Amino acid sequence: MADSDDEPITLSSHALDALKEFYTDRDARAKQFEQLKTEAEDRAAAGGGGAKDSNLKYPLSMEAFGEDWNESQFWYSDETANLFAKQLLDGATAETNIAVVSAPSVFVALKNILGKKASYPADAPRPTLTLLEHDNRFAVFSEFVFYDFMHPIKLPAHLKGSIDCIICDPPFLSEDCQTKAALTVRWMSKSADSKLIVCTGERMETLVTKLYRSFGLKTTDYEPVHARGLSNEFFCYSNMECEQWKLRSEGGGR
Numbered sequence: 001m002a003d004s005d006d007e008p009i010t011l012s013s014h015a016l017d018a019l020k021e022f023y024t025d026r027d028a029r030a031k032q033f034e035q036l037k038t039e040a041e042d043r044a045a046a047g048g049g050g051a052k053d054s055n056l057k058y059p060l061s062m063e064a065f066g067e068d069w070n071e072s073q074f075w076y077s078d079e080t081a082n083l084f085a086k087q088l089l090d091g092a093t094a095e096t097n098i099a100v101v102s103a104p105s106v107f108v109a110l111k112n113i114l115g116k117k118a119s120y121p122a123d124a125p126r127p128t129l130t131l132l133e134h135d136n137r138f139a140v141f142s143e144f145v146f147y148d149f150m151h152p153i154k155l156p157a158h159l160k161g162s163i164d165c166i167i168c169d170p171p172f173l174s175e176d177c178q179t180k181a182a183l184t185v186r187w188m189s190k191s192a193d194s195k196l197i198v199c200t201g202e203r204m205e206t207l208v209t210k211l212y213r214s215f216g217l218k219t220t221d222y223e224p225v226h227a228r229g230l231s232n233e234f235f236c237y238s239n240m241e242c243e244q245w246k247l248r249s250e251g252g253g254r
Contacts, residue, residue, distance in 0.1 A: 100133075219235055
């Protein structure tokens, strides 16, 4: 073996800086998550659950939850998450039930909006939130319900027929996943008039509009943005219009 093979590998200053930044970001996310976990444990010890959410430190950040691409996790940008959250909250009252299915960045945006005392004083009535999510890290929130799309209605019985507003972002671009997620939505919805937003790939358009036909779901002209980008073309589907999007006509394309 040549002597040069025994020499230690050295990294350029640029590579070392990049590596340092990676570990700094990782440690910061871990610290944020541990803080959320500690706060959740404190609430549980106090027997407060959601009633003690005022102890959370706002604004919450998705930076505490790194994306796991193997779990098909791609968080929305803050702008997109806030847009969806505001649409779900539009017209909501204390009797409104909002469910977030496999879209935790929207849930965090909802928590941040509701946690702003200037907009929502502590004693003001709030809609009820439910987060259906496979990633148990989000169990730090009292609204978390474990969700596996392979078992679409293996959920708490009280959710059946109880939800007024739903956003659903099925984790995989497969017919099986989309169909089972739609079953979850139908099972939870209070009625076909429930406000509905579905976000998924463009190539799922024909299937998605068929699965949610009873809700009047159509493709919108709004394209969700992901924080770290996404190679697949992504569409937003809904049964309602707002200032930020309009419904496309059947077969109307862009």
